[in-house]
Amino acid sequence: MFTTRPEIVGTFGVASSTHWLATQTAMGVLERGGNAFDAAAAAGFVLQVVEPHLNGPGGEVPILYWSERERAMRSVCGQGPAPALADPAALRAMGLDLVPGIGLIPAAVPGAFGAWLTMLREHGSWSLAEVLAPAIGYARDGFPLVPRIARAILAVQALFRDEWHSSAQTWLPDGKVPRPGSLHTLPGLAATYTRIVEEAQRRSDTRTGQIDAALDCWYRGFVAQEIDAYCRHTPVRDTTGDQHAGLLRLDDMASWTPEIETPATLDFGRYTVAKCGIWSQGPVFLQQLGMLRHAGLDQYAPDSPEFVHRIAEAAKLAMADRLAWYGDPRFAASPLAGLLDDGYLAARAQRIGARAALSLDPGTVNGIAPRLPDLAAATRTLQRADVRFGVGEPTFAELPPVAEWAEQEIFVGDTCHIDVIDRHGNMVAATPSGGWLSSSPTIPALGFALNTRLQMTWLEPGLPNTLEPGKRPCTTLSPAMALRDGEPYMVFGTPGGDQQDQWSLAFFLRHAVHGMNLQEAIDAPAWHVDHFPASFWPRQTVLNRISIESRFPESTLAALRERGHDVRVGEPWSEGRMSACSREFDARGRLVLRAGANPRGMQGYAAGR
Numbered sequence: 223m224f225t226t227r228p229e230i231v232g233t234f235g236v237a238s239s240t241h242w243l244a245t246q247t248a249m250g251v252l253e254r255g256g257n258a259f260d261a262a263a264a265a266g267f268v269l270q271v272v273e274p275h276l277n278g279p280g281g282e283v284p285i286l287y288w289s290e291r292e293r294a295m296r297s298v299c300g301q302g303p304a305p306a307l308a309d310p311a312a313l314r315a316m317g318l319d320l321v322p323g324i325g326l327i328p329a330a331v332p333g334a335f336g337a338w339l340t341m342l343r344e345h346g347s348w349s350l351a352e353v354l355a356p357a358i359g360y361a362r363d364g365f366p367l368v369p370r371i372a373r374a375i376l377a378v379q380a381l382f383r384d385e386w387h388s389s390a391q392t393w394l395p396d397g398k399v400p401r402p403g404s405l406h407t408l409p410g411l412a413a414t415y416t417r418i419v420e421e422a423q424r425r426s427d428t429r430t431g432q433i434d435a436a437l438d439c440w441y442r443g444f445v446a447q448e449i450d451a452y453c454r455h456t457p458v459r460d461t462t463g464d465q466h467a468g469l470l471r472l473d474d475m476a477s478w479t480p481e482i483e484t485p486a487t488l489d490f491g492r493y494t495v496a497k498c499g500i501w502s503q504g505p506v507f508l509q510q511l512g513m514l515r516h517a518g519l520d521q522y523a524p525d526s527p528e529f530v531h532r533i534a535e536a537a538k539l540a541m542a543d544r545l546a547w548y549g550d551p552r553f554a555a556s557p558l559a560g561l562l563d564d565g566y567l568a569a570r571a572q573r574i575g576a577r578a579a580l581s582l583d584p585g586t587v588n589g590i591a592p593r594l595p596d597l598a599a600a601t602r603t604l605q606r607a608d609v610r611f612g613v614g615e616p617t618f619a620e621l622p623p624v625a626e627w628a629e630q631e632i633f634v635g636d637t638c639h640i641d642v643i644d645r646h647g648n649m650v651a652a653t654p655s656g657g658w659l660s661s662s663p664t665i666p667a668l669g670f671a672l673n674t675r676l677q678m679t680w681l682e683p684g685l686p687n688t689l690e691p692g693k694r695p696c697t698t699l700s701p702a703m704a705l706r707d708g709e710p711y712m713v714f715g716t717p718g719g720d721q722q723d724q725w726s727l728a729f730f731l732r733h734a735v736h737g738m739n740l741q742e743a744i745d746a747p748a749w750h751v752d753h754f755p756a757s758f759w760p761r762q763t764v765l766n767r768i769s770i771e772s773r774f775p776e777s778t779l780a781a782l783r784e785r786g787h788d789v790r791v792g793e794p795w796s797e798g799r800m801s802a803c804s805r806e807f808d809a810r811g812r813l814v815l816r817a818g819a820n821p822r823g824m825q826g827y828a829a830g831r
Contacts, residue, residue: 226821227828229741236817236830237261238801239640240276240717243365244269245819247356248642249829251348258642259287260348262650263338267357267415269638270334270670271408272365274659275374275616276637276717279411280449280672281656282333284498286485286703288649288710289345295703295710297485297498300337301675302330302478303550303694307469310681310689318462319599321677321689323614323759325460326453326468326662328674330695331478334654335440340480343433345648350432351419358419361412361669364405368825371659372402373618378660385459386663389671393659410669414445446475448667458663461614461759470672485703488512488562493734494705500558501550503757504700507723507730509540512567513574514731524732524746525774527781533731534768534787535574537724538753539583545754546584546592549686550694560587578786580766582754595680600761614677614759615719616658636717637699641803643713643815649805651701651713653722677759698757702726704734706806714802716820720757721750725798733802740802740818741828747773748797771797795822803828 230236235258237248244265251261262285270279277283283300313321321328342353375382376399382390383397392410393400400406421443422435439445453468460466485496488508495511497504513536522529547557560566570585584592616636637655656673664671678696679689687696700722701715712733716725725748732743749770755763767788770779773795783789803817817828 223738223742225741225745227741229739230817230828230830232815232830233645233813234831235642235644236803236815236828237265237640237642238803238817238819238826238828239265239269240638240799240801240820240826241269241272242825242827243272243360244640245827245829248640252644256348257346257646258644258648258650259341259346260353261644262640262642262652263342263346264348264353264356265640265642266334266338266652266654267354268360269640269654271357271360271411273638275371276658277334277654278657278659279335279670280332281654282330282673282675282697282699283337283652283654284502284697284699284701285337285341285650285652286496286498286701286713287341287345287651288647288703290647295485295496297483298337298341299481299483299498299501299694300333301501301694301697301699302333303692304330304676304679304689305469305471305474306691307471308676308689308691310683313689314681318681319602320681320759320761321679322460322462323677324661324674325458325466326672327460327466328676329453329468329470329662329672330675331470331474332657332673333478333480334656336437336478336480339433339437340482343430344482349429350422350436354415354419358412358415361408361415364407367400367402367404367406369402370618370823372400373620374616374660375399377617377619381459388664388666389659392664392669408669410664410666412669414668414670417444441475441478442472445668446472448665449475449672452665468672486558486562490515491734492706493711494708495730496703497700499551500548500556501694501696502700503544503548503696503698503723505548505558505561506540506544507700507702507727508562509543509567509570510536510723510727512562512564513539513571516571519731519735524736525778527778527785530749530770530778530782531785531787532574533728534749534751535579536571537727537751538579539570539573539585541720541754542582542584545582546594547587547686548696550696553690553693554686557587576785578766579753580786582765593685595685595755596682597755597763599682600755600763603760614674616660636719636799639701639715639717639799639801641713641715641801641817643803643805645813647710647805647813649703649710649713649803651703651715653699653701653715653717655699678757698722700726702730704730711806712802712804714800716801717799720754724750725800729798729800729802740804740816744798744800744802744818744820747771750797769797771795798822799826801826801828
């Protein structure tokens with residue numbers, strides 16, 4: 223099969239990510255003796271600088287890793303919880319039906335910093351200063367703005383100029399939208415990370431002591447104090463059209479620590495796939511796999527209507543279960559075991575018929591009937607919302623700039639991903655997001671914005687994902703890991719919000735069932751379905767839509783329409799942002815490493831040797 227680039231093959235180390243500078247950073251760490259944990263953390267901090275429209279220091283990151291020393295898979299929950307002041311009744315009393323998509327109200331505890339450093343402390347070998355040096359360098363000395371950063375700034379320039387003046391100072395040099403390809407600096411962020419390193423070095427002369435000191439700076443020291451002060455005293459305009467102060471406080475940050483967990487798993491032939499728990503979207507992938515175990519996918523070509531239809535219908539069923547059942551298991555009995563039960567998934571698979579499903583169809587789990595949120599909340603919200611400044615996801619306007627971005631076609635965004643495997647066999651997959659430059663104003667004293675992850679919760683009482691103080695919002699972020707024949711084999715993932723566990727599933731099946739190599743499986747024509755309320759404000763529900771690349775055969779598109787799908791044909795290379803790395807031993811017992819990266823958007827790269 224034709225591929226846009228070769229599958230990378232090496233024996234020393236491989237990395238793949240959504241930005242070439244992050245991939246280069248990871249490989250540079252490996253070349254200088256660091257392990258996969260050092261490399262992933264350094265690259266993760268670089269992604270905060272070079273993809274600021276898709277993630278930032280104030281965001282979150284779920285991480286999956288394989289430790290060769292421990293011979294175990296683990297997940298790090300870098301999804302922070304809701305603040306103590308996040309009272310859904312109080313928000314409803316304000317006239318809100320949904321948590322706003324931008325501003326300060328939807329900020330959860332920023333978990334990315336804690337998750338990266340927790341993994342680094344437990345499994346890395348590099349110092350805090352060494353890991354943060356590349357990100358500090360790019361923030362201080364400059365990094366090239368990819369076109370989508372300029373498009374993101376263009377989309378919200380009026381908001382920055384009129385309301386979020388600290389963001390205008392950060393992202394509108396000389397008062398103008400910066401040109402794609404120009405070098406941009408983030409001196410405020412560079413100063414924050416530099417101060418953390420210097421304070422950590424003053425407090426301790428050991429590697430782990432400095433990491434602990436940095437965590438203290440972030441969650442109990444000057445970073446948390448500045449976030450508290452900004453949220454208390456700086457009301458900002460949000461999607462309600464009004465100005466509101468934030469809910470996040472020092473105590474919320476001081477009381478939180480990342481959790482290291484055993485991931486959820488499901489077997490599929492030779493493979494065991496691992497995902498983060500039911501506080502994430504990850505089990506959607508596993509549910510689909512379980513439904514498709516006996517679907518005979520090997521007899522259908524990857525671009526055939528039979529292949530696409532069966533996977534699309536499994537996605538509809540799994541996403542309906544996400545809506546009805548997913549949430550923080552610390553706040554309710556978790557139904558995850560029931561959702562992944564063989565009998566339950568076989569029964570769900572029987573609901574995949576010859577024609578496209580037209581309604582939401584969550585399952586009954588453990589004898590309990592499903593309950594769905596009030597989906598009319600989105601309609602009520604839009605009737606009185608201020609949508610001039612975009613939606614809850616990052617939005618992008620067409621370039622070149624014009625006077626009013628609202629006259630241009632607007633595209634919603636996604637996030638970031640990185641995979642790393644080192645010569646020892648350690649593996650890391652991470653999907654950082656949140657704290658986008660367009661999510662909330664830049665905090666002047668820190669140089670970064672807060673996340674808006676609480677927009678993924680509901681204000682309606684009694685749901686698994688209802689907003690509650692101390693509760694983690696159910697995130698769309700979903701890295702993946704797979705064993706093969708019981709041995710660690712592959713890390714992979716993609717940006718894409720609600721699409722993540724659709725694009726990554728099709729990639730996995732093309733590789734595991736049809737034998738495509740990593741790059742072939744990434745390059746192959748892709749699609750996604752919309753058949754659920756969106757996770758991002760304003761949570762609008764679309765049913766039975768399949769968006770599919772035009773590279774599919776016309777006969778496949780026609781057959782899908784005949785089966786009742788609402789087919790929307792997109793650009794040839796418009797679906798998916800996959801990255802992947804794998805490891806295996808050859809016949810002589812040598813460790814062979816492979817990697818592939820997404821060609822769509824012309825910035826994702828894989829590297830290795």
